[in-house]
Amino acid sequence: MCLIEPGQSGECRVRINIDGVLRTVVYGFPCSLNIDPIEKKPLFHFLPGTGVLSIATVGCNLHCLNCQNWEISQANPEDSQAVFCPPERLVSLCRESRCLSLAYTYTDPIIYYEYTYDTAKLARQANIRNVLVTAGYINKEPWEKLLKYVDAANIDLKGITDDFYVRICSATLKPVQDALLVAKASGILVEVTNLIIPTLNDKPEQIRELSRWVKANLGGETPLHFSGFTPKYKMQHLPPTPLKTLEIAREIAISEGLDYVYIGNVRSKEGENTYCPGCKSLLIERKGYFILQNRLKDGHCPDCGREIYGVWK
Amino acid sequence: MTRRKFIHKLIKAGSHSYCVLGIAYCVYGIASLFSRNTHHARRTTKFVRALRLKKYPGSLRPLRDIHKQSKWSG
Numbered sequence: 578m579c580l581i582e583p584g585q586s587g588e589c590r591v592r593i594n595i596d597g598v599l600r601t602v603v604y605g606f607p608c609s610l611n612i613d614p615i616e617k618k619p620l621f622h623f624l625p626g627t628g629v630l631s632i633a634t635v636g637c638n639l640h641c642l643n644c645q646n647w648e649i650s651q652a653n654p655e656d657s658q659a660v661f662c663p664p665e666r667l668v669s670l671c672r673e674s675r676c677l678s679l680a681y682t683y684t685d686p687i688i689y690y691e692y693t694y695d696t697a698k699l700a701r702q703a704n705i706r707n708v709l710v711t712a713g714y715i716n717k718e719p720w721e722k723l724l725k726y727v728d729a730a731n732i733d734l735k736g737i738t739d740d741f742y743v744r745i746c747s748a749t750l751k752p753v754q755d756a757l758l759v760a761k762a763s764g765i766l767v768e769v770t771n772l773i774i775p776t777l778n779d780k781p782e783q784i785r786e787l788s789r790w791v792k793a794n795l796g797g798e799t800p801l802h803f804s805g806f807t808p809k810y811k812m813q814h815l816p817p818t819p820l821k822t823l824e825i826a827r828e829i830a831i832s833e834g835l836d837y838v839y840i841g842n843v844r845s846k847e848g849e850n851t852y853c854p855g856c857k858s859l860l861i862e863r864k865g866y867f868i869l870q871n872r873l874k875d876g877h878c879p880d881c882g883r884e885i886y887g888v889w890k
Numbered sequence: 891m892t893r894r895k896f897i898h899k900l901i902k903a904g905s906h907s908y909c910v911l912g913i914a915y916c917v918y919g920i921a922s923l924f925s926r927n928t929h930h931a932r933r934t935t936k937f938v939r940a941l942r943l944k945k946y947p948g949s950l951r952p953l954r955d956i957h958k959q960s961k962w963s964g
């Protein structure tokens with residue numbers, strides 16, 4: 578929560594109180610604008626193999642000590658350069674570059690909410706899909722309003738205890754869990770990411786509890802990504818997440834009944850592929866952000882005919 | 891650019907600002923704090939209309955090659 582003195586900015590750094598009026602500094606001024614593979618978000622069940630025009634502005638409402646993008650998420654707007662790109666321009670750039678979707682990502686779309694909202698609305702009119710990559714730290718009402726224009730979201734569930742959120746992210750757990758429930762109930766495609774940080778949230782019982790929560794509240798079909806941590810920002814004293822830890826996490830989540838569990842940020846033989854939860858046959862084979870083969874037939878397993886959760890066209 | 895200079899430019903730019911049609915997000919407010927601590931307080935969420943600036947007070951750069959994959963995570 579922010580009580581912002583005149584001339585000061587809030588936690589997110591991009592909203593400033595000028596004479597009692599809140600100004601958003603970054604509307605129409607992204608600091609990053611690139612085309613990425615959709616697999617990089619990561620979204621594995623949404624238009625695989627397609628490019629997505631991805632934007633971010635500086636700032637974030639969280640301050641994760643491990644932030645991989647801290648150079649922009651923890652930057653002040655006066656310290657970085659931005660590009661002038663209003664919503665109309667973003668939509669036309671997306672069309673020109675033949676991207677099927679627009680991603681609001683890298684930092685957190687919640688802090689450039691108005692920009693995200695207006696762009697998503699315009700993009701929807703132009704038949705462009707909208708994708709959010711977010712920590713999900715938002716109130717219900719604005720979240721529901723925004724979700725009307727969103728097609729898919731990868732939402733972080735950074736840990737399963739309030740203590741982790743307070744100590745590592747300067748946030749709390751409950752609003753994130755609520756945002757996940759609202760997103761899933763809204764009918765958009767939801768994937769969840771949990772970044773595993775050695776010694777902080779890597780214990781098997783923590784992974785099990787998190788997996789159980791996802792299964793019980795979001796459903797076993799919800800894809801869960803366990804991402805490997807790399808030492809960055811204020812957590813350079815910790816080692817990268819060993820592949821073994823990620824593999825154990827994946828096994829635990831599968832044993833708890835989750836159908837699609839992935840490993841990210843490291844190369845993994847099976848952890849990058851999609852398998853049919855019914856007959857276990859390989860459906861989508863990936864290597865990094867590349868699709869090596871996609872055997873899905875109209876969103877169904879070609880071997881047993883089972884419907885696979887996702888947006889495939 | 892220093893924050894002081896940035897705010898100064900922002901105040902000038904803000905005088906020409908106009909309202910964004912979208913609805914501003916709202917972080918958990920003081921009211922939610924109270925609701926955690928008292929039985930009777932009602933947790934309220936309220937929308938804040940953010941004002942968009944016509945002129946960016948920071949430094950701008952031209953659009954670079956967007957086809958190059960970003961170095962950022964996510």
Ligand code: SF4
Nearest residue numbers: 637639641644650712
């Ligand atoms: S929410 Fe994401 S962008 Fe924001 S500080 Fe945390 S890791 Fe960085």
